[in-house]
Amino acid sequence: MKQEENMIYFVTGNINKFNEISVIFSKANMKYCLQQKDIKTIEIQADTIKEVALFKLNSIKGQINGSYFIEDAGFFIDIPLNGFPGVYSSYVMKTIGNKGLLSLIDDFENTKAHFSTVIALHYKPLDKNFYFEGCVHGKISKTIRGTGGFGFDPIFLPDILPDRTFAEITTEEKNRISHRGKAWNKFINFMKKT
Numbered sequence: 001m002k003q004e005e006n007m008i009y010f011v012t013g014n015i016n017k018f019n020e021i022s023v024i025f026s027k028a029n030m031k032y033c034l035q036q037k038d039i040k041t042i043e044i045q046a047d048t049i050k051e052v053a054l055f056k057l058n059s060i061k062g063q064i065n066g067s068y069f070i071e072d073a074g075f076f077i078d079i080p081l082n083g084f085p086g087v088y089s090s091y092v093m094k095t096i097g098n099k100g101l102l103s104l105i106d107d108f109e110n111t112k113a114h115f116s117t118v119i120a121l122h123y124k125p126l127d128k129n130f131y132f133e134g135c136v137h138g139k140i141s142k143t144i145r146g147t148g149g150f151g152f153d154p155i156f157l158p159d160i161l162p163d164r165t166f167a168e169i170t171t172e173e174k175n176r177i178s179h180r181g182k183a184w185n186k187f188i189n190f191m192k193k194t
Contacts, residue, residue, distance in 0.1 A: 009034075042059035117133065119131065134181065
């Protein structure tokens with residue numbers, strides 16, 4: 001059994017997020033053992049993903065004995081929706097989903113979109129919070145495509161792989177190029193130095 005100081009907790013109820021990150025974590029040869037904690041966090045509506053992440057992190061302070069982190073992400077359709085759904089991504093996915101979002105767009109050729117992720121870590125040995133951000137740009141698919149991934153993955157065409165949505169690529173490919181993958185690489189590099 002791993003000692004408590006070698007445990008790090010990913011606070012999420014989303015098993016898809018946890019599984020995606022477990023793949024990255026296991027390949028990184030870390031001294032930490034990653035565990036999922038499904039603790040209810042308090043989410044606010046704010047202007048930025050970072051503000052939402054900080055509030056969620058602080059909302060569970062004192063409930064976990066050890067280092068822990070949360071990850072918050074948003075999907076932003078910059079053109080033509082001025083960044084919508086952004087910080088409302090989770091609500092939009094639950095209410096209108098990908099189909100409803102596509103119905104708001106007329107001109108798919110000129111769309112611009114991005115995913116943004118913030119990992120907020122409470123590092124217990126220093127009793128301090130740290131942030132790691134990642135972003136990936138692309139455009140919107142005219143149709144829902146692919147069976148992999150989750151959330152808005154089936155409608156997002158990344159600039160680096162413009163012919164396939166995030167839902168049409170493998171988890172390994174996605175982890176190399178995604179907003180989440182970029183943020184996790186920063187996070188892992190930090191943890192390896194601790």
